Amino acid sequence: MKKETPSHPVKIALLQTRCGECTRSNLQNTLSLAEKAAQQGAKIICTDELFKSQYFCQSEDHANFALAESIPGPSTEAFAAIAKQYEVVIIASLFEKRASGLYHNTAAILDADGSLLGIYRKMHIPDDPLFYEKFYFTPGDTGFKVWETRYGKIGVLICWDQWYPEAARLTALQGAEILFYPTAIGWHPSEKEKYGVNQHNAWETIQRSHAVANGCYVAAINRVGKETPVGGDGIEFWGQSFVAGTSGQILAKASVDSEEILFADLDLGSVNVTRTHWPFFRDRRIDAYGQIVRRFID
Amino acid sequence: MKKETPSHPVKIALLQTRCGECTRSNLQNTLSLAEKAAQQGAKIICTDELFKSQYFCQSEDHANFALAESIPGPSTEAFAAIAKQYEVVIIASLFEKRASGLYHNTAAILDADGSLLGIYRKMHIPDDPLFYEKFYFTPGDTGFKVWETRYGKIGVLICWDQWYPEAARLTALQGAEILFYPTAIGWHPSEKEKYGVNQHNAWETIQRSHAVANGCYVAAINRVGKETPVGGDGIEFWGQSFVAGTSGQILAKASVDSEEILFADLDLGSVNVTRTHWPFFRDRRIDAYGQIVRRFID
Numbered sequence: 001m002k003k004e005t006p007s008h009p010v011k012i013a014l015l016q017t018r019c020g021e022c023t024r025s026n027l028q029n030t031l032s033l034a035e036k037a038a039q040q041g042a043k044i045i046c047t048d049e050l051f052k053s054q055y056f057c058q059s060e061d062h063a064n065f066a067l068a069e070s071i072p073g074p075s076t077e078a079f080a081a082i083a084k085q086y087e088v089v090i091i092a093s094l095f096e097k098r099a100s101g102l103y104h105n106t107a108a109i110l111d112a113d114g115s116l117l118g119i120y121r122k123m124h125i126p127d128d129p130l131f132y133e134k135f136y137f138t139p140g141d142t143g144f145k146v147w148e149t150r151y152g153k154i155g156v157l158i159c160w161d162q163w164y165p166e167a168a169r170l171t172a173l174q175g176a177e178i179l180f181y182p183t184a185i186g187w188h189p190s191e192k193e194k195y196g197v198n199q200h201n202a203w204e205t206i207q208r209s210h211a212v213a214n215g216c217y218v219a220a221i222n223r224v225g226k227e228t229p230v231g232g233d234g235i236e237f238w239g240q241s242f243v244a245g246t247s248g249q250i251l252a253k254a255s256v257d258s259e260e261i262l263f264a265d266l267d268l269g270s271v272n273v274t275r276t277h278w279p280f281f282r283d284r285r286i287d288a289y290g291q292i293v294r295r296f297i298d
Numbered sequence: 299m300k301k302e303t304p305s306h307p308v309k310i311a312l313l314q315t316r317c318g319e320c321t322r323s324n325l326q327n328t329l330s331l332a333e334k335a336a337q338q339g340a341k342i343i344c345t346d347e348l349f350k351s352q353y354f355c356q357s358e359d360h361a362n363f364a365l366a367e368s369i370p371g372p373s374t375e376a377f378a379a380i381a382k383q384y385e386v387v388i389i390a391s392l393f394e395k396r397a398s399g400l401y402h403n404t405a406a407i408l409d410a411d412g413s414l415l416g417i418y419r420k421m422h423i424p425d426d427p428l429f430y431e432k433f434y435f436t437p438g439d440t441g442f443k444v445w446e447t448r449y450g451k452i453g454v455l456i457c458w459d460q461w462y463p464e465a466a467r468l469t470a471l472q473g474a475e476i477l478f479y480p481t482a483i484g485w486h487p488s489e490k491e492k493y494g495v496n497q498h499n500a501w502e503t504i505q506r507s508h509a510v511a512n513g514c515y516v517a518a519i520n521r522v523g524k525e526t527p528v529g530g531d532g533i534e535f536w537g538q539s540f541v542a543g544t545s546g547q548i549l550a551k552a553s554v555d556s557e558e559i560l561f562a563d564l565d566l567g568s569v570n571v572t573r574t575h576w577p578f579f580r581d582r583r584i585d586a587y588g589q590i591v592r593r594f595i596d
Contacts, residue, residue: 079422126582143586163578165463165511168588173595198545201508205546209507210498213463247496248503278500279351283422286591288441289464293584297471 005276007179008268010151012178013042015018015051016241018225018259021150023052023067031078037234037261038086040106043112043151046091048223049159049182050105053095053116053190055237059230060135068097069138076108084114089149091156093182095120095136102254104165105158112150120145122158130188133160137180144170152268159183162207166292172214176269179210185236200238202252212248215275217266219243224257303574306566308449311340313349313537316523316557321350321365329376335559336384341410341449344389346521347480348458348537351393353521353535357528358433366395370414374450382412387447389454393434393482394419401454403435405480408447417441420456421465428486428533431458442468450566452473455482457481460505460518464590470512477508477565483522484535502548511545513573515564517541522555541542542560544572 015033019026030051037045050056052075069075071094079090089112096106105122117163123138124135144167146155155176161167162181171179185203187196194212204220211218221241229233241254243264252264275281291297310554313331317324328349328587348354348371354362363443367373369392377388387410396419418436423431442465444453453474459465460479463498469477488525504516519539524549526532539552540563550562573579589595 009477048460077319095539122585123586126581127321128575128577144488160581162574165467165507166582166590169463170587170595173589173592174565175596198543200548201547202545204504206507206510207505209463212504212507213461227571249496249499259326260522277426278461279426281594282423284462284464284593285421285437286593289468289591291468292464292590293587295582295584296472296579297468298473 003268010150011042011218012044012227012243013026013037013049013264014219014221014241014243014254014262016221016239016254016260016262017048017051017223017229019051019223020056026052027075027078028271031082033261034079034090036084037090041057041086042264043264044089044149044154044178046180046219046221047093047182048221049093049119050095051093052225054229055184055235056229057132057136058130059133064136065103068103071096071106073110076110076116080114080116081111082112083112085225086185087112089151091180093158093181095220102138103131104140106154107158108244109147109149110154117147117149118145120156120158120243122161124160124164126265140216141287144174146171146174146176149173154180154277155226156180159185162203162231165210165213167212168214170215176216177271178217178219178266181207181218181220184237185222185234187213189233189236191237200240204242208244208248211244213280215246215278216271217243217246224259231252240263246270301547303430303567303570306450307563308338308342308539308566309561310342310517310541311335311561312519312541312552312560313343313345314519314537314558314560315349315521317349317352317521317525319352319409324350325373325376328500329380330561332377332380332388332406333384336380336386338561340386340561342387342447342452342476342482344517344519345480346391346519347393347482349521351390352527353482353533354527355430355434356428356533362434363401365466366393369394369406369417371430373407374414378408378412378414378452380455381408381410385410387437387449389478389480391456396579400436401434402438404456405456407445407447407454415445415537416443418456420459424460433480442472443508444472444474452476452478454596457483460501463508463511466508466512468515468594474514475569476517476564479505479516479518479538481518482535483520484533487531487534490534498538502540506546509542509544511578513542513544513576514569515541522557528581544568
């Protein structure tokens with residue numbers, strides 16, 4: 001392959017954490033991991049989803065709205081300080097209080113000068129047993145977005161968004177070179193033996209496919225640990241944060257049960273190389289996709 | 299899991315062939331494999347892409363247009379006889395001559411009474427070194443389609459279509475329970491060592507992801523063998539036809555280099571079970587997908 005594209009190296013870091021009961025400790029822990037990642041050369045750093053608390057959506061409890069905060073707010077300020085000091089981009093997943101009675105599952109994107117570059121509000125909201133997110137989060141109204149950060153053009157999508165090829169496509173069509181997916185997903189312990197392997201494989205496969213379809217990088221950041229904030233069996237978060245290359249290949253993968261910083265060395269020039277050799281964008285039948293905005297074609 | 303959905307078993311067969319230089323022999327061979335598959339209980343049978351000849355798109359040669367035929371025509375009649383005799387559904391991938399100077403890469407769908415249920419014309423046409431399809435095939439004007447066959451509701455897409463989540467989605471939104479992908483894909487021998495694993499994995503991953511995103515079955519039918527119709531290194535077709543379940547798991551997979559009939563026992567009831575438990579269709583943000591009909595969002 002001729003060297004038709006200049007290299008554009010960038011190291012990224014995914015903060016895969018174990019979330020305890022104290023939100024202050026969780027925040028402190030993730031800030032400290034972000035600092036460590038920056039010290040080790042990462043230029044774009046992403047947290048897992050809603051890392052500040054245990055996964056409170058296991059029940060519908062009005063008291064949990066007290067966990068939300070404004071954006072910008074104390075957490076974005078704390079990350080901004082690190083972003084500015086180390087000149088790194090940070091993506092922080094937070095529970096946003098937008099107004100009384102109006103909350104979102106939101107990612108804040110801090111550029112390498114510490115400025116708040118923008119926010120993305122989770123567009124697809126799940127609701128399943130022990131994942132009662134529709135009670136807490138209003139579906140996002142930001143639409144799908146990209147940001148030209150100091151180190152590359154990135155898109156951010158959140159957890160349930162990962163199952164929707166439309167979300168990845170619309171973000172890539174705006175030029176995203178890396179799609180970040182802060183995530184909180186795990187097994188119901190009673191289902192793990194029978195369905196666990198298929199569930200995890202489906203999750204990894206669909207996200208790798210976004211890299212394939214769009215010729216871009218994908219980074220999925222998940223938490224670890226078993227959490228039982230309302231008793232019962234709780235959820236066993238399956239970790240295994242990973243980075244997929246521009247052909248969907250796994251470049252780096254974290255463990256199933258340990259807190260860790262997952263680093264990956266990317267070359268954003270690969271986006272151009274891959275799309276030149278696998279020119280899927282060239283042949284899209286945009287004249288024939290109109291019905292995709294229908295709920296069902298019946 | 300409660301038994302909320304009645305079972306709907308159906309055995310399918312994928313005809314993975316090695317294509318020789320004689321089109322008459324290739325047709326005879328595939329007809330004979332279809333008959334054997336029917337005798338062994340398959341109810342829906344699908345050929346690989348353009349099985350009647352070696353992959354002629356390795357060069358741009360006007361003489362190759364003589365390989366095309368009308369639909370309905372002699373090949374569909376031959377398959378119709380088997381479909382009727384054994385009461386099976388057959389999907390046959392053919393080079394269609396629609397009019398002088400107007401050709402398509404087309405799949406014919408024969409129902410279990412031998413009637414021609416419909417056709418699908420490949421919508422996405424590739425063009426890469428040794429895959430000069432844009433010279434031969436006008437992009438399809440059928441749009442994405444489904445058919446209510448005697449044994450289940452199926453959609454058919456062809457090869458390059460497999461890289462487009464939009465195609466799978468639009469077919470599934472019409473109710474397809476199985477997506478069939480007749481295919482002719484392989485390695486450039488000179489690239490195989492360096493890129494071969496990634497290329498094959500990308501191909502398998504993107505198709506498994508269509509099963510995941512849509513909670514349906516996916517069947518990919520590829521050919522085997524090295525073909526050098528215009529000399530040079532040719533193409534080494536990588537076989538490995540497979541069937542993915544409604545969570546994207548591999549249910550059956552053929553070899554990399556042998557002609558074979560790949561059978562799989564499906565339960566179309568799984569579509570309902572999977573979509574009930576992983577309700578991705580419920581949460582699509584159809585209000586936010588409109589821009590997907592744009593070439594690029596710039």
